[in-house]
Amino acid sequence: MAIVGSGFAGSLLARVLAVLGYDVVLLERGTHPRFAIGESSTPLANLSLERIGIRYGLEDCYNLATHGRWLEHFPELRRGLKRGFTFYRHHPHEPFANLGFDSERLLVAASPDDSISDTHWMRSDVDHHFVREAIAAGVDYRDRAELTTADIASDSVSVSGSRDGTPFQLRANFLIDASGPGGFLARQLAIPSGLADTETRSGLVFSHFHGLRLMSDVVPGMPEGPYPDDWAAVHHVIDEGWMYSLRFDDGVTSVGFLLTPAGMESLDSNGSDAESLWRALLERYPTLAAVFADATPLMPIAFRSVIQHRLTRAAGERWALMPHAYAFVDPLFSTGIAWSLRAVERLALAFESAATTRRVPAGDVLSRYDAALSAEADQIDLVVAGAYEAMAHFELFAAQAMLYFGTVSFAEASQRLIPDDSAAWKGFLGVGDSVLEPLPRESLRRLRQITQRQGDEGTLDQRREFVEWITSSISPRNIAGLANPERHNLYPVDFDELVERHALLGMSRDQMIAALPALRGMLRSETTGPR
Numbered sequence: 001m002a003i004v005g006s007g008f009a010g011s012l013l014a015r016v017l018a019v020l021g022y023d024v025v026l027l028e029r030g031t032h033p034r035f036a037i038g039e040s041s042t043p044l045a046n047l048s049l050e051r052i053g054i055r056y057g058l059e060d061c062y063n064l065a066t067h068g069r070w071l072e073h074f075p076e077l078r079r080g081l082k083r084g085f086t087f088y089r090h091h092p093h094e095p096f097a098n099l100g101f102d103s104e105r106l107l108v109a110a111s112p113d114d115s116i117s118d119t120h121w122m123r124s125d126v127d128h129h130f131v132r133e134a135i136a137a138g139v140d141y142r143d144r145a146e147l148t149t150a151d152i153a154s155d156s157v158s159v160s161g162s163r164d165g166t167p168f169q170l171r172a173n174f175l176i177d178a179s180g181p182g183g184f185l186a187r188q189l190a191i192p193s194g195l196a197d198t199e200t201r202s203g204l205v206f207s208h209f210h211g212l213r214l215m216s217d218v219v220p221g222m223p224e225g226p227y228p229d230d231w232a233a234v235h236h237v238i239d240e241g242w243m244y245s246l247r248f249d250d251g252v253t254s255v256g257f258l259l260t261p262a263g264m265e266s267l268d269s270n271g272s273d274a275e276s277l278w279r280a281l282l283e284r285y286p287t288l289a290a291v292f293a294d295a296t297p298l299m300p301i302a303f304r305s306v307i308q309h310r311l312t313r314a315a316g317e318r319w320a321l322m323p324h325a326y327a328f329v330d331p332l333f334s335t336g337i338a339w340s341l342r343a344v345e346r347l348a349l350a351f352e353s354a355a356t357t358r359r360v361p362a363g364d365v366l367s368r369y370d371a372a373l374s375a376e377a378d379q380i381d382l383v384v385a386g387a388y389e390a391m392a393h394f395e396l397f398a399a400q401a402m403l404y405f406g407t408v409s410f411a412e413a414s415q416r417l418i419p420d421d422s423a424a425w426k427g428f429l430g431v432g433d434s435v436l437e438p439l440p441r442e443s444l445r446r447l448r449q450i451t452q453r454q455g456d457e458g459t460l461d462q463r464r465e466f467v468e469w470i471t472s473s474i475s476p477r478n479i480a481g482l483a484n485p486e487r488h489n490l491y492p493v494d495f496d497e498l499v500e501r502h503a504l505l506g507m508s509r510d511q512m513i514a515a516l517p518a519l520r521g522m523l524r525s526e527t528t529g530p531r
């Protein structure tokens with residue numbers, strides 16, 4: 001078995017396959033520790049991590065799935081407390097307006113307290129950890145490997161390249177490409193791009209910083225939310241796109257502006273370097289400038305004019321791509337880690353079933369994997385493209401966000417409360433759910449009718465109608481009490497609300513109450529524990 005790329009997805013899958021008794025070679029172009037982007041985990045990501053930990057006896061995966069357990073077991077691996085998703089809408093040349101409960105501010109808690117909360121992953125530490133654990137599990141790890149060719153035949157795979165100038169060739173039963181957007185196998189197999197059929201486009205200006213001020217200090221006196229605003233994946237929506245701000249516990253913050261094509265044009269990005277783009281954006285948004293007043297970048301600010309990529313096939317006989325090698329849409333709503341871990345689970349299960357027979361997944365399983373990734377990449381694209389349209393007005397944006405949060409909270413609650421071995425194959429972001437699957441496409445259509453694809457904010461009636469449509473469309477799956485005006489866009493994790501809505505999960509009130517500990521990250525005590 002050969003795996004190309006030792007991000008967390010490649011190294012974790014390599015290790016699981018080694019545990020299952022496969023001989024695994026993990027080939028990495030670079031060396032660890034190395035910088036990587038994609039740092040904000042989510043409840044669904046942690047659920048997958050816990051399931052992988054439990055199924056394959058990988059205690060560290062289980063312990064890295066909540067902030068509390070992480071701190072207790074791996075204090076040396078840098079991470080940040082992530083209590084939820086925070087959004088603010090800024091307008092050019094105006095400070096963020098604190099209008100109390102009427103502020104353009106949305107907080108959605110992902111956890112009820114710090115101990116079982118999600119985390120931001122300092123990828124240099126986390127990926128390095130997973131590589132070390134893969135080696136300890138028996139994976140043959142080769143870094144500084146420059147791969148030149150991969151030949152996929154019907155009975156085996158051959159990979160060649162060089163390491164420190166010495167050529168090598170190896171044969172394997174199967175090849176997994178976990179090289180991210182590097183696209184190693186895409187080039188080798190000449191897999192056509194599917195990017196032209198996708199909706200989302202954005203560029204990125206990013207770095208890691210020290211010394212960011214808290215929004216709660218820069219804009220004091222905002223009504224108390226379900227968690228401290230800044231200990232979250234913070235999203236600052238602006239006319240040109242949006243900015244993510246992911247705080248780590250040690251004072252470092254990962255920040256990036258995602259810019260729409262129109263946003264980049266307004267900034268004259270073609271003629272600008274990354275630093276000038278950065279400065280121009282802060283000059284337009286005074287509250288962001290105040291947040292960054294004392295901040296220093298820890299590495300050069302970088303710019304990429306397009307971050308999306310998409311292929312037309314994700315698997316074939318004797319090969320498979322991990323999600324990040326197959327497609328990437330945008331960091332909005334942090335889907336990447338969860339989707340990648342779901343794929344680790346799926347491929348691990350496929351190899352688990354093949355372990356005592358043909359040693360490679362059967363064709364129908366690979367076709368299923370290919371179809372799942374294709375449908376899910378489309379779904380992520382539609383949800384995110386809708387959110388970009390909805391940025392025209394905060395009311396539309398907050399409603400579109402409910403579509404995402406309604407979908408993932410239903411998935412999390414159902415997978416935790418009604419655990420089932422097939423959870424890994426359940427569709428991501430509502431794929432396969434007759435209620436949820438059609439919504440992102442329809443939502444994008446409705447939003448484009450309002451915005452005319454030109455950022456029009458629509459009339460009050462149009463916006464109200466859209467909010468009502470979202471509210472009623474998600475209601476059969478809305479176990480978290482979202483889209484409720486009485487919450488003023490401040491949503492805690494509310495177990496009482498969940499108990500009230502027990503019937504949406506097909507459970508009685510008593511069954512729901514009995515199952516609640518599973519929602520507090522106690523999946524393991526409800527099952528058998530790591531083997």
Ligand SMILES: Cc1cc2nc3c(=O)[nH]c(=O)nc-3n(C[C@H](O)[C@H](O)[C@H](O)COP(=O)(O)OP(=O)(O)OC[C@H]3O[C@@H](n4cnc5c(N)ncnc54)[C@H](O)[C@@H]3O)c2cc1C
Nearest residue numbers: 005007008009029037038040179180182324331334336337
């Ligand atoms: C701007 C941005 C922000 C993001 N933010 C989030 C977020 O907040 N939350 C979230 O969940 N996801 C986020 N993502 C997505 C996230 O980055 C990916 O889901 C994640 O990195 C996938 O991990 P991976 O291990 O599959 O691939 P990668 O992390 O891309 O690792 C690939 C590895 O392969 C190696 N490699 C590349 N080419 C070769 C080659 N030819 N030979 C050998 N090795 C090779 C690389 O050196 C690297 O080590 C973001 C992505 C971007 C672009």
